[in-house]
Amino acid sequence: MTVFNDAVPAVANLGPHLLAALRRAATDAAGDGIEFYVNSGWRSAAYQERLFRRAVSEYGSEAAAARWVATADTSLHVAGEAADIGHSDATSWLSDHGARYGLCQIYRNEPWHYELRTDAVHRGCPRMYADPTHDPRMRR
Structure with missing residues (x-):
């Protein structure tokens, strides 16, 4: 689905500032022949919990799964x-070009995962965490 598809909750339920930044970037990228797709955006807590449980089964432990999938409480x-x-x-x-819009890759192991960092417009994106287990926001 594209970042312009308001009929899909994964796009429509994104935070308004993040969605606006994604749409500005996508519009400019289209001029370079690039189309943005949202592979995964907003997720319900129940769906996130299913993803986490599936990752635990796949990787063998909650600690290993946390490198790739956040819990519903921290996602x-x-x-x-x-x-x-x-x-x-x-x-x-x-x-x-993402910093120009405040869009930053946060984790080195997830080149697809972007978040809004409005100060990146003037300062550039912050250093990436190796993976989510190094992100203090994930420790609740």
Whole structure:
């Protein structure tokens, strides 16, 4: 689904500032022949919990799963403050231009995961965490 698809809750329920930044960036990227897709945006707490439980089964422990999937209590997707962007040409474009819109990759192990950092417009994106287990926001 594109960032302009308001009929899909994963897009429509994103935070308004994040969604506006994604749409500004997508409009500009289209001029370079790049189309943004939201592979995963807003998620319900129940869905996030299912994703986490599935990751625990796959990786063998909650600690290992936490490198890839947040709990429903800590997920920025549940809060509508994170979007996983696809395809690789879009994430590459965002790596080069995202700070201009306040859109930053947060985790080195997740090149598709973007969040809004409004101060990045003037200061650039902050250093990335290796993975979510290094992010203090994930420790609740």
